[in-house]
Amino acid sequence: xxxxxxxxxxxxxxxxxxxxxxxxxxxxxxxxxxxxxxxxxxxxxxxxxxxxxxxxxxxxxxxxxxxxxxxxxxxxxxxxxxxxxxxxxxxxxxxxxxxxxxxxxxxxxxxxxxxxxxxxxxxxxxxxxxxxxxxxxxxxxxxxxxxxx
Amino acid sequence: xxxxxxxxxxxxxxxxxxxxxxxxxxxxxxxxxxxxxxxxxxxxxxxxxxxxxxxxxxxxxxxxxxxxxxxxxxxxxxxxxxxxxxxxxxxxxxxxxxxxxxxxxxxxxxxxxxxxxxxxxxxxxxxxxxxxxxxxxxxxxxxxxxxxxxxxxxxxxxxxxxxxxxxxxxxxxxxxxxxxxxxxxxxxxxxxxxxxxxxxxxxxxxxxxxxxxxxxxxxxxxxxxxxxxxxxxxxxxxxxxxxxxxxxxxxxxxxxxxxxxxxxxxxxxxxxxxxxxxxxxxxxxxxxxxxxxxxxxxxxxxxxxxxxxxxxxxxxxxxxxxxxxxxxxxxxxxxxxxxxxxxxxxxxxxxxxxxxxxxxxxxxxxxxxxxxxxxxxxxxxxxxxxxxxxxxxxxxxxxxxxxxxxxxxxxxxxxxxxxxxxxxxxxxxxxxxxxxxxxxxxxxxxxxxxxxxxxxxxxxxxxxxxxxxxxxxxxxxxxxxxxxxxxxxxxxxxxxxxxxxxxxxxxxxxxxxxxxxxxxxxxxxxxxxxxxxxxxxxxxxxxxxxxxxxxxxxxxxxxxxxxxxxxxxxxxxxxxxxxxxxxxxxxxxxxxxxxxxxxxxxxxxxxxxxxxxxxxxxxxxxxxxxxxxxxxxxxxxxxxxxxxxxxxxxxxxxxxxxxxxxxxxxxxxxxxxxxxxxxxxxxxxxxxxxxxxxxxxxxxxxxxxxxxxxxxxxxxxxxxxxxxxxxxxxxxxxxxxxxxxxxxxxxxxxxxxxxxxxxxxxxxxxxxxxxxxxxxxxxxxxxxxxxxxxxxxxxxxxxxxxxxxxxxxxxxxxx
Numbered sequence: 025x026x027x028x029x030x031x032x033x034x035x036x037x038x039x040x041x042x043x044x045x046x047x048x049x050x051x052x053x054x055x056x057x058x059x060x061x062x063x064x065x066x067x068x069x070x071x072x073x074x075x076x077x078x079x080x081x082x083x084x085x086x087x088x089x090x091x092x093x094x095x096x097x098x099x100x101x102x103x104x105x106x107x108x109x110x111x112x113x114x115x116x117x118x119x120x121x122x123x124x125x126x127x128x129x130x131x132x133x134x135x136x137x138x139x140x141x142x143x144x145x146x147x148x149x150x151x152x153x154x155x156x157x158x159x160x161x162x163x164x165x166x167x168x169x170x171x172x173x
Numbered sequence: 174x175x176x177x178x179x180x181x182x183x184x185x186x187x188x189x190x191x192x193x194x195x196x197x198x199x200x201x202x203x204x205x206x207x208x209x210x211x212x213x214x215x216x217x218x219x220x221x222x223x224x225x226x227x228x229x230x231x232x233x234x235x236x237x238x239x240x241x242x243x244x245x246x247x248x249x250x251x252x253x254x255x256x257x258x259x260x261x262x263x264x265x266x267x268x269x270x271x272x273x274x275x276x277x278x279x280x281x282x283x284x285x286x287x288x289x290x291x292x293x294x295x296x297x298x299x300x301x302x303x304x305x306x307x308x309x310x311x312x313x314x315x316x317x318x319x320x321x322x323x324x325x326x327x328x329x330x331x332x333x334x335x336x337x338x339x340x341x342x343x344x345x346x347x348x349x350x351x352x353x354x355x356x357x358x359x360x361x362x363x364x365x366x367x368x369x370x371x372x373x374x375x376x377x378x379x380x381x382x383x384x385x386x387x388x389x390x391x392x393x394x395x396x397x398x399x400x401x402x403x404x405x406x407x408x409x410x411x412x413x414x415x416x417x418x419x420x421x422x423x424x425x426x427x428x429x430x431x432x433x434x435x436x437x438x439x440x441x442x443x444x445x446x447x448x449x450x451x452x453x454x455x456x457x458x459x460x461x462x463x464x465x466x467x468x469x470x471x472x473x474x475x476x477x478x479x480x481x482x483x484x485x486x487x488x489x490x491x492x493x494x495x496x497x498x499x500x501x502x503x504x505x506x507x508x509x510x511x512x513x514x515x516x517x518x519x520x521x522x523x524x525x526x527x528x529x530x531x532x533x534x535x536x537x538x539x540x541x542x543x544x545x546x547x548x549x550x551x552x553x554x555x556x557x558x559x560x561x562x563x564x565x566x567x568x569x570x571x572x573x574x575x576x577x578x579x580x581x582x583x584x585x586x587x588x589x590x591x592x593x594x595x596x597x598x599x600x601x602x603x604x605x606x607x608x609x610x611x612x613x614x615x616x617x618x619x620x621x622x623x624x625x626x627x628x629x630x631x632x633x634x635x636x637x638x639x640x641x642x643x644x645x646x647x648x649x650x651x652x653x654x655x656x657x658x659x660x661x662x663x664x665x666x667x668x669x670x671x672x673x674x675x676x677x678x679x680x681x682x683x684x685x686x687x688x689x690x691x692x693x694x695x696x697x698x699x700x701x702x703x704x705x706x707x708x709x710x711x712x713x714x715x716x717x718x719x720x721x722x723x724x725x726x727x728x729x730x731x732x733x734x735x736x737x738x739x740x741x742x743x744x745x746x747x748x749x750x751x752x753x754x755x756x757x758x759x760x761x762x763x764x765x766x767x768x769x770x771x772x773x774x775x776x777x778x779x780x781x782x783x784x785x786x787x788x789x790x791x792x793x794x795x796x797x798x799x800x801x802x803x804x805x806x807x808x809x810x811x812x813x814x815x816x817x818x819x820x821x822x823x824x825x826x827x828x829x830x831x832x833x834x835x836x837x838x839x840x841x842x843x844x845x846x847x848x849x850x851x852x853x854x855x856x857x858x859x860x861x862x863x864x865x866x867x868x869x870x871x872x873x874x875x876x877x878x879x880x881x882x883x884x885x886x887x888x889x890x891x892x893x894x895x896x897x898x899x900x901x902x903x904x905x906x907x908x909x910x911x912x913x914x915x916x917x918x919x920x921x922x923x924x925x926x927x928x929x930x931x932x933x934x935x936x937x938x939x940x941x942x943x944x945x946x947x948x949x950x951x952x953x954x955x956x957x958x959x960x961x962x963x964x965x966x967x968x969x970x971x972x973x974x975x976x977x978x979x980x981x982x983x984x985x986x987x988x
Contacts, residue, residue: 056223057216061423063504067913068423097216104211113177115210116190118878121886122717124423124472127216133174137181148174149921 032100042088240906393633401533424472468744512584556594649870679961688759705813712752713764771833847954858978
């Protein structure tokens with residue numbers, strides 16, 4: 025199936041199986057900072073991308089679903105020579121450590137600020153629950169009621 | 174977010190990012206951009222998976238469904254017919270070389286008790302075969318077509334089962350010693366079982382007895398503990414149990430290896446590049462000059478990447494096939510076939526007098542090392558050697574035994590045994606204070622060590638050799654305890670408006686080390702390039718903790734160079750010199766000190782060459798910003814650019830390159846105290862950590878903002894261990910919680926409402942610019958602090974982590 029979409033502002037076309045995971049399609053496109061930390065479980069958020077302005081786990085979206093959509097990936101923010109304010113602030117705050125999903129966190133925080141330029145602490149916490157921060161360990165989503173026995 | 178918003182609105186940060194230390198220094202002790210930050214945050218190529226080439230083959234491992242079984246036969250004929258399959262590796266076509274996967278100093282204090290593939294599988298998830306194929310799909314399909322005939326054996330999963338008379342033996346093969354073999358070894362080996370058991374080879378005696386499932390043991394005493402117990406006002410005795418937990422790095426273990434020009438190149442996400450090279454060399458038979466380890470950025474280590482868990486097999490696969498091979502663990506494999514924290518049973522007996530003086534301490538540690546002995550001696554020893562030296566007590570005894578079982582393997586994990594020993598000892602001290610009717614804070618203040626106190630207990634606690642008896646060095650322990658007590662209003666009872674919720678407070682003293690004196694070894698090579706910039710080749714392994722930034726700051730500070738004129742290249746075994754690696758909290762102290770030695774030598778070379786070029790005396794010259802030599806006598810200057818350019822002009826003395834080696838017998842111990850305020854719902858058993866204050870003496874925090882985040886991260890991890898995380902095994906040894914959703918890492922909603930990390934300012938005599946370690950120690954305090962706070966809240970001692978609502982309700986007698 026032919027998939028036409030916009031990735032980080034550029035028109036892209038793929039002739040691929042529409043049941044392919046969106047992450048795999050993005051890897052073909054070279055967006056390798058869309059990573060997998062949880063066997064596609066939708067827990068850690070390392071595979072976060074924006075589809076038409078909405079954060080999704082790229083491992084839980086099929087390529088066929090993004091036909092005609094606009095996609096933003098973590099590497100579509102600033103590059104290492106020209107960082108965005110959010111990326112630079114993350115480094116300055118000391119939270120970029122092992123950083124396996126720091127790019128995805130930067131994307132999510134950027135999206136949050138674009139949506140709401142004056143977020144409260146609670147709003148930041150709520151939105152970042154879709155993440156597991158490896159070093160800070162405090163950004164994780166409670167998708168299911170967890171076993172606590 | 175706060176910083177970004179401030180910059181967006183006002184063009185600059187208004188908040189203080191982190192405190193600064195050492196005003197006399199330019200960059201050390203100041204918050205500043207982590208040098209690998211831009212690469213990492215922008216999603217540039219950084220991790221192993223980013224370097225995999227399109228022609229790469231994939232490797233998938235077939236794993237044992239049984240906790241213990243002999244392999245009778247393996248039929249891979251159908252699997253080999255799958256299109257794209259290159260090779261299938263099993264015990265039948267791989268070397269019989271016995272080794273172990275712990276990345277420790279050589280000779281290791283761990284037994285060589287495994288091969289690449291064994292003919293006896295010892296845990297669910299143990300390697301049975303590996304398929305190398307041109308696609309991942311082909312490798313998986315071929316794996317599913319391998320037929321294995323197992324002879325299933327009985328298994329043991331706990332230390333109690335392992336120590337029981339007549340228990341099934343995890344290892345029952347031939348025992349060998351590289352040194353120190355006992356006189357009766359031949360007699361001992363007559364009891365060896367089936368040849369498929371393989372061998373257990375000790376580099377030196379670990380006081381083991383595989384016929385009792387004992388992988389290692391140790392014991393020692395100072396003073397007379399029994400005498401102390403007999404003549405004290407009160408004695409408490411309790412057992413504290415910890416669960417099996419996993420590191421859960423966001424980047425699961427992975428490796429990419431390829432042959433090029435007769436050499437094996439391995440891209441590794443590792444804490445120990447040089448140990449990887451040595452062990453890959455052992456299994457392939459290649460000498461070290463034929464192996465090139467490239468440590469990429471590491472997406473989370475926490476000790477699990479101190480072990481060579483995937484590089485051995487991937488390196489071997491690339492070597493025998495001649496094809497580039499990539500292997501990437503699934504999350505399930507991380508849990509069942511990787512490494513975990515050793516589950517431990519810590520039995521403590523402690524005595525004291527009415528004046529609060531602790532008179533005697535006995536620790537009995539029983540640890541579960543799983544099927545193989547990675548770190549089997551040293552992790553449990555750390556539960557004693559990094560806890561007992563907190564106490565000024567003349568009578569102390571420890572007795573530790575480590576058992577083989579058929580659980581998923583255990584290994585190194587941030588804290589390295591200390592979190593469990595600290596849990597037992599601090600809880601016992603709180604129980605003793607409670608029994609004596611003494612304020613726990615007063616007891617802590619009366620019994621903690623201080624600078625100069627001679628640590629006799631360390632004599633028997635070396636890592637496989639006699640330990641160094643040293644006095645306590647720089648020590649911020651007292652300040653951490655007093656400051657934390659003030660912060661949390663120690664002694665003030667908090668009351669909830671909801672009668673179901675009871676609030677309590679607790680804290681724990683903590684310590685760790687800064688590497689292993691007498692064992693660890695670091696090197697660095699500092700090069701002045703022809704334009705006056707510097708490249709530092711550090712053997713150290715930055716695993717995200719900021720070690721490369723520390724090395725860059727050291728160069729900047731000594732040579733007075735701007736940070737952007739310094740590049741740190743680290744963990745590459747071809748271009749850098751030997752370093753034992755990033756473990757035992759050694760990075761800052763050892764690798765940082767090697768950078769200091771190399772850079773000071775380079776400075777000496779610069780001064781000497783400048784004296785020649787300037788026609789001045791060396792003693793009249795010094796360096797200054799932005800990278801030049803100046804004469805205090807004549808006022809003349811010479812830039813590093815001019816200096817180096819002339820030296821490399823064809824008629825000069827050549828490039829200035831300095832090599833620094835750092836080893837030491839000195840011990841720089843970080844101290845601290847962690848405080849918790851918890852609320853316990855006595856109707857539901859729910860526990861909320863309302864406040865957590867982590868106060869630590871890290872010497873000079875070279876990267877203060879990174880250091881603070883290391884503390885926050887480690888505390889969150891240890892809150893997870895304390896309250897939630899647990900690898901639950903069924904009766905056949907299968908892990909029921911081998912995914913992120915079921916396992917139980919803490920969520921953002923479970924972060925303490927009031928969460929502070931505080932750096933106690935202490936300047937250490939031996940550390941680079943006074944620095945000590947920061948991260949591992951931060952894993953040690955949460956369990957006892959929360960456990961003691963739970964008792965303060967509702968009067969029950971939870972002596973088993975994770976401290977779940979169910980355990981609280983049981984202790985309260987409600988279920």
